[in-house]
Amino acid sequence: MLTYTIRRLLIAIPIFLGITILLYFLVSITPDGGPLAAYVGPGKHLSPQQLGALKDKFGLDQPVPVRYFKWLSALVRGDLGNSTQSGIPVIQEMKDRLPATILLIGFSFIFQELMAIPLGIFSALRRYSLFDQVFTVINYVLYSLPTFWYGLMLIILFGVVIKVPDPANPGFTKGLLPFSGMVNLRVSPPFGSPDYSSYFAAHPFTALGDLAAHLVLPVVVLATVGVAADSRFMRASMLDVINMDYIRTARAKGLPQRIVIWKHAVRNAILPIVTNIGLQLPVLLGGAIVTEQIFSWPGMGSFYVRAAGTGDYPVVMAYTSLLAAATIIANLLTDLSYAFVDPRIRYS
Amino acid sequence: MPDNQRTAPEAEEYLVAGSSSGGAGGVGNPVGESGTEYALQTQAVEPGGAADYADSDVAVQQLTQLELAWRRFRHHRIALVGATMLGIIILMAIFAPFLTRVAPDAPHLDWIDFQTGSTGPSLSNFPDRIMGVDTIGHSIWADVLYGGRISLMIGLGASLLAMTIGTSLGAISGYFGGWVDMLLQRFTDIMLSIPFLPLMIAISAIIIHDPVLHQNSGFIVTFIILAFGLLTWPGVARIVRSYYLTFREQEFTEAAKAVGVNDFRIIFRHILPNAVGPIIVLFTLNVASFIVLEATLDFLGLGIEFPPTPTWGNILTNAQDELLIGHWWWATFPGLMLLMTVLAINFMGDGLRDALDVRSKE
Numbered sequence: 285m286l287t288y289t290i291r292r293l294l295i296a297i298p299i300f301l302g303i304t305i306l307l308y309f310l311v312s313i314t315p316d317g318g319p320l321a322a323y324v325g326p327g328k329h330l331s332p333q334q335l336g337a338l339k340d341k342f343g344l345d346q347p348v349p350v351r352y353f354k355w356l357s358a359l360v361r362g363d364l365g366n367s368t369q370s371g372i373p374v375i376q377e378m379k380d381r382l383p384a385t386i387l388l389i390g391f392s393f394i395f396q397e398l399m400a401i402p403l404g405i406f407s408a409l410r411r412y413s414l415f416d417q418v419f420t421v422i423n424y425v426l427y428s429l430p431t432f433w434y435g436l437m438l439i440i441l442f443g444v445v446i447k448v449p450d451p452a453n454p455g456f457t458k459g460l461l462p463f464s465g466m467v468n469l470r471v472s473p474p475f476g477s478p479d480y481s482s483y484f485a486a487h488p489f490t491a492l493g494d495l496a497a498h499l500v501l502p503v504v505v506l507a508t509v510g511v512a513a514d515s516r517f518m519r520a521s522m523l524d525v526i527n528m529d530y531i532r533t534a535r536a537k538g539l540p541q542r543i544v545i546w547k548h549a550v551r552n553a554i555l556p557i558v559t560n561i562g563l564q565l566p567v568l569l570g571g572a573i574v575t576e577q578i579f580s581w582p583g584m585g586s587f588y589v590r591a592a593g594t595g596d597y598p599v600v601m602a603y604t605s606l607l608a609a610a611t612i613i614a615n616l617l618t619d620l621s622y623a624f625v626d627p628r629i630r631y632s
Numbered sequence: 633m634p635d636n637q638r639t640a641p642e643a644e645e646y647l648v649a650g651s652s653s654g655g656a657g658g659v660g661n662p663v664g665e666s667g668t669e670y671a672l673q674t675q676a677v678e679p680g681g682a683a684d685y686a687d688s689d690v691a692v693q694q695l696t697q698l699e700l701a702w703r704r705f706r707h708h709r710i711a712l713v714g715a716t717m718l719g720i721i722i723l724m725a726i727f728a729p730f731l732t733r734v735a736p737d738a739p740h741l742d743w744i745d746f747q748t749g750s751t752g753p754s755l756s757n758f759p760d761r762i763m764g765v766d767t768i769g770h771s772i773w774a775d776v777l778y779g780g781r782i783s784l785m786i787g788l789g790a791s792l793l794a795m796t797i798g799t800s801l802g803a804i805s806g807y808f809g810g811w812v813d814m815l816l817q818r819f820t821d822i823m824l825s826i827p828f829l830p831l832m833i834a835i836s837a838i839i840i841h842d843p844v845l846h847q848n849s850g851f852i853v854t855f856i857i858l859a860f861g862l863l864t865w866p867g868v869a870r871i872v873r874s875y876y877l878t879f880r881e882q883e884f885t886e887a888a889k890a891v892g893v894n895d896f897r898i899i900f901r902h903i904l905p906n907a908v909g910p911i912i913v914l915f916t917l918n919v920a921s922f923i924v925l926e927a928t929l930d931f932l933g934l935g936i937e938f939p940p941t942p943t944w945g946n947i948l949t950n951a952q953d954e955l956l957i958g959h960w961w962w963a964t965f966p967g968l969m970l971l972m973t974v975l976a977i978n979f980m981g982d983g984l985r986d987a988l989d990v991r992s993k994e
Contacts, residue, residue, distance in 0.1 A: 302822040311834055421710070424982075428974040430924050432931045433948060433967030440955045440963070566827070573829060574928055588830060589932060592837040600834045607827040615825075 288631035289620065296612050303608045304359075304601075308352045311597050355601065365598035369591065374602045378584065383476060384466060385571035385583035391499055392506035393561070393568075399511045401557060404518025405550060411523065419515075426512035435505045435578040439463045442501060462498050464580045467491070475582065502579045506572055518557055525553040555625050562618040566610035570603070704987040711983015717976035721969070725780035732771060734760050736778040736942045740769035753961055764961035766950065775942035776966050782849075782936060782943040783973065786856055787923035793861025795915050798868025803899050803907075805869065806876025813873075820866035829925065832859060836934040849941035856935065860922050868914060875907040909988030916981040920974045927970055944970040 339345045358365060364374040407416045443459035450458040462468065466475040472494060473479035484491045525531065526549050534544045571585030591599035623629045705711055724731060743765045744751050754761040763772040805816040839855060840846045879885060888898050929935035930945025938946040944966045951962035
């Protein structure tokens with residue numbers, strides 16, 4: 285087991301290097317000066333002198349392999365470079381955004397599994413029932429929903445059409461749920477700012493309520509597609525298990541249905557779901573690009589889209605490499621967890 | 633399955649026939665040669681268990697794998713709904729010029745009621761205003777019709793490219809093994825660990841900021857098809873490879889080798905028909921996900937721009953701000969078309985999975 289883990293880790297290193305090389309070259313194949321066109325903005329033209337000065341500033345006058353090795357050696361020293369837009373170290377920028385992303389993704393994961401697992405079990409136990417068939421069709425629709433459109437539709441429904449009286453402005457109405465940002469900036473300092481913790485300490489219930497209200501729509505959008513996918517997965521896993529011999533044995537022994545299902549079947553059927561959740565862990569770091577963008581959630585995803593849009597290639601490289609590394613680690617952990625939960629699996 | 637009948641491999645045609653009935657879900661009729669053996673698969677009982685010909689007076693019907701697959705597909709209600717929906721959507725996109733009288737980028741300021749500011753759905757100028765118009769009077773109906781062309785073209789084109797590369801390389805890798813396989817596997821490991829949407833966002837952003845190229849919709853469409861195809865084929869290759877790993881060990885492959893069939897022919901004539909089921913299903917699902925991905929790029933402002941070219945994604949970008957003043961029609965209809973298309977393809981994919989007897993990998 286230990287040698288297997290070490291070997292897997294050693295294989296992961298060249299794979300990670302391969303990823304960074306590929307990413308670096310893909311990000312660098314750009315017409316004329318590459319990210320500079322994005323940096324100065326669309327439709328603007330620079331004089332050759334200005335272009336040369338900018339290239340010099342960002343080290344773009346060197347050939348791509350040289351730039352790659354510079355980037356790599358900095359990475360080994362733990363330096364991801366500075367954002368070309370803000371000048372702040374990329375690591376600092378990411379640290380500022382990570383709590384918002386973990387909050388959003390964490391809550392939607394929890395919500396998603398709390399919905400998906402019971403639905404999957406119920407649907408499997410009543411296979412081919414009316415519930416199962418209706419559920420299957422609804423699932424297809426939810427699974428096919430394009431995130432950005434679904435988000436916009438929820439905004440118009442809960443943010444614009446359904447109105448409630450606004451307690452802050454008597455006589456006026458506001459949308460039922462907020463759909464932009466993490467906190468109400470008219471009363472609260474921005475989430476994560478130095479003032480926020482003192483504000484939170486002073487009005488804990490107002491602050492929590494505000495945050496919760498802002499979480500509802502993005503969490504629902506994110507969880508919906510996940511519920512559709514994971515409940516199908518749970519259903520399939522449950523159907524596999526209840527046809528097993530040991531379930532028949534348990535029934536033959538005369539155990540009540542409740543015990544057979546919850547103690548013998550569900551506990552085994554849930555294992556693939558747990559590892560499946562493990563494979564989704566990189567999202568905790570990467571955030572939800574589209575959902576964060578729609579709801580102006582100040583997390584990693586919206587940060588990345590803005591950075592890519594402005595040609596901020598240190599951020600682009602840092603974000604994509606980080607996600608790739610997280611994917612490799614999640615894969616490894618998932619494989620190892622199989623052996624941990626299922627003693628029949630032995631790696632050597 | 634009549635496995636024991638395959639012990640006397642005389643003719644190659646026969647092997648192809650045998651391989652198609654190997655139970656793994658080929659749709660037969662490999663490369664359209666007219667060998668009678670494989671066109672007349674004998675199948676007494678239909679595996680799907682449909683009882684529609686139980687009352688026919690012949691006990692044994694001769695059906696090709698294709699006919700069997702079609703029979704199962706036909707009885708899959710959801711799949712038929714999906715196929716019909718998709719057919720209508722494709723026809724709408726192809727015959728867009730006949731279904732609307734206006735060009736998608738032609739503004740009709742007189743269609744906006746400036747007294748009330750309303751741009752909502754209206755029955756006048758039928759059918760061009762049934763979905764409303766946008767702030768400068770573009771017919772959303774026309775935009776939706778023409779937008780479908782881009783979505784379908786990119787979905788089909790990119791998926792076809794990914795399938796062609798993925799199937800060829802996956803087949804070679806799985807069949808020959810050795811260092812080719814090793815190399816390809818490591819490359820696939822790399823490609824599958826790269827987050828796809830962020831990468832597409834990064835490289836599209838660069839193209840979009842090019843002062844000349846970003847207005848050239850034809851170039852962007854080609855670029856997106858190539859990028860999707862070239863970045864996603866490893867996923868296909870891995871799955872195709874797993875089928876080739878299984879089939880290269882089976883008797884029909886060994887028999888073909890024994891009678892001296894060359895490797896190329898074994899890969900494409902003998903094994904491919906057996907792997908066609910999963911490949912078709914994968915193709916379908918890829919089309920759906922590419923259509924959504926492309927719309928997402930457009931929506932983020934990193935794909936095709938409108939004006940000049942409307943797509944289901946970029947109509948929504950423009951509609952986003954109007955939502956807040958209650959102009960729901962602008963965002964609703966293009967998104968609804970996108971949802972219908974993806975849903976139709978996913979329904980069809982489900983039917984194909986059952987019809988082609990592709991075992992779930994989960």
